[in-house]
Amino acid sequence: MQKTVHTAIYTDNRSKKKQFANQLLKGNPPEELQFLKGLKGVLFSNTRIAELLEEEALHERSGLQLPGQRKLASFSSGERKKALLKHILAADPDYLLLDNPFDNLDKDFREVLKKDLLALSDKKILIQFISRAADTLSCMKQSCFLDNGLLVGFPDYRPAKTAASALSGTIPPPLQPLENLPEILVSFKDVNLSYHGRPILKEINWKIRQGEFWELRGANGSGKTSLITMITGENPKAYGQQIDLFGRPKGSGESIWEIKEKIGYFTPAVTDRFRGNHSLENMLISGFMDSIGLYIKPSDLQLQLAAKWLKLLGWYPRRHESFRSLSEGEKRLLLCARAMVKHPPLLILDEPTAGLDDTAAAWVTDLVNKMAVQSKSAIVFVSHRIEPGLSGQYIFELIPSPEGSLGRQIRSNKLKS
Template sequence: MSEPVVHITNLHLRYHHKTVLQDLNWTINRGENWLLRGSSGSGKTSVAKAIAGLVKFEGDIDINFDLHSSLAPVAHYVANWYQFKDLEGQSNFYYQQRYNKQAEETTATVRAELENYGKNYHLDFAEAERLVTALGFSDLIDSTLIQLSSGEHKKLQLVEALWFRPQLLMMDQPYNGLDKLSRQHLNSLLEEISAAGTQLVLISNDKDLPSCINRFAEIKGGQLHETDAGHTAHFQEEENRPVPEFLSEGPISLADSIVKMNNVNISYGDKQVLKNINWEVKAGEKWLLQGHNGSGKSTLLSLITGDHPQAYANDFSLFGHRRGSGESIWDIKKRMGLISPELQWYFDPSATVKQSIISGFFDSSGLFRQPNYTQQMQANELIGYFGLKEYQDTLMNQLPLGKQRLAFLARTIIKNPELLILDEPCQGLDQHQAQHFNELVDELCSNGTTLIYVGHFESQLPACIEKRILLENGEVKSVETILESI
């Protein structure tokens, strides 16, 4: 009998004075491909990072690579989002920078990033090009990294991981930001590398998995428990709390139309990203914005949030006023709240949960002003409403993902905005977390708040959604009513 690839004995790991893993044991035998489930903060990521040698731990982890294999003798961990640097090695980007022409000149293109990656690991670039094509990413190969959306960053991260072909590949939330078709393509590629000898550990609560996954486990109470394929991770029931009184009355909208676009076009050089977009969002409406990766959703939202400079060159109105008629970007932002993957990437890592929530009053990526008494009291109410009291002094980037999203929702809603924009807010959340999050959205929007919600999957949407706009290749493919307002 051959020795196991990974043998873990009595793994103990603490993270910021909290025990995450307690005497965990796990054996990964040759030919096994695992799915690792668990609630947010249960320790899934910590186990993978420990195997990859990226965190300190107590206990024993023995890894036995096949020295006769052509695959890299590496336990390779792929994080849940792609982190990149500019040409000077800096990574302190800010949210609006992706629309800054100068920033494009200081960040590498996708092609250059891949060429550098291939050079470092002595890989054949032709294989990278094949993977780029397979993931539907080839038309962006000459785009700069800062121009990419969250789903496009994920595809680049996946291309590099699949191209590397390690003996053990551990992927944390590999489906984040991917549309349904891209997920299918990824599963085909995972089955391909598995057949070639790479063993997989996928950290995910998704149901659509590659057929090569043949072992299942859940981390609960700091230990690993093997389960069957149909097992659902254990979740604690969420406590229902009354909505804070200051949010019970709807925001006052002075215009019937919140967003109005007439034949809007956006181009980058010779590439047209949005083509003749006509769309009106009226006060109080709840919209779903959908489209495949690269369809133009992120660019469309950047016009609404005031971050895209080409808004001024189009017939486009917000809150009843034509863009460019004298309002500042801050005049716009104080009337809306936003959650997006990009905002989370660029958020101040030194901000605590409470500071982050209060920063929503000032539309800043961190708290750089002293709040008044009323603002502090409203933040306290929201912290209680979202069940975050025990985390209020914790740094945002130290929170489990599910708690992070609740804190960002609190930050987004704190000023009772007229327009709430939620761009894939459930990305990376399990079904239970997504359901809880969307139930909160339904409750918070019941006061008449206008909502634009971006989500790929109908199973992870708020019940209040009334209408849908679908983009395809930068054009409006369809607009439809999902349900009639009551």
């Protein structure tokens, strides 16, 4: 088999990748990839893992042969990808369609998977969909860009340097800033966490003060999500621990809604919750109410602030367009702005750039940097990937150990100005 058939297909959030992948796997490759005609391909993707997780939730089995009778849901992102790769190779395919294989993986597991895939390149054809140019496998010998379902630039396309975002001006002021907040918004003291006897976190000590900009890092399965849910009030294991939230000990009578009103929160999964035909303007305004859509008449001041946010993003002329018409990158940008619209004391952004192309990720990073510098909100940015250009002041890193992940604080040289 000639190694030159390994092909990199660069994509953005408007590439129509899903339809193109289905076309390939059904045996209908375009002219540029006719060498795949008559060959059997399999898909390696986060979407496939999500389907297996849903199957497991519905029928108590995923269809994968997993070690130790563990459920796929109990695996880390890296372990899931390893199990899926073993499963699809058992079918002895001629080629693997790799859909952003390194998404949601920490640095160490990315290197492990990269080594495995490069070893496979001597035996199987690899077709790699790529959103982030840095993820390109070194075995790729021909390349192209998927433009609205069509391949362009074949066979030697080279991705352009990421352009700066079009954000201009400053972020709008708060509608009604919360007052009388303590200097320390969140305090963890010797916090431990375990599930079913398995230690997750060990003696975590962490303080988040007003206006600080933190990056939360850690390997897959190190406990980042567990740590975040102990702040947002969604993890009952926070009770009985030495955790103070906004000046009150956890479990001292505060309601989950009292906590949530002081927190802006974004995770990519929230995108799927907005299924109605909401306009961009209404989506932003709904951030004032923390509602899934807007169902009451907004005030004049809310409309004015929404207009300022849309002008910052460069979308004011599109304010009446449907949220569903946006690309994935544009949706993320709008939802990050929505999480910030009320200037919460604490803004948590959980993997806001996961699955985005380089350009869209740069837009989100630029907006987050603006929000950090131009507001009094403390920001926690959670990511498996070190984003170029992100200007966090501090890093809180979870370091796995047999007794649970330990916390390490690092002061960055990229300080808020």
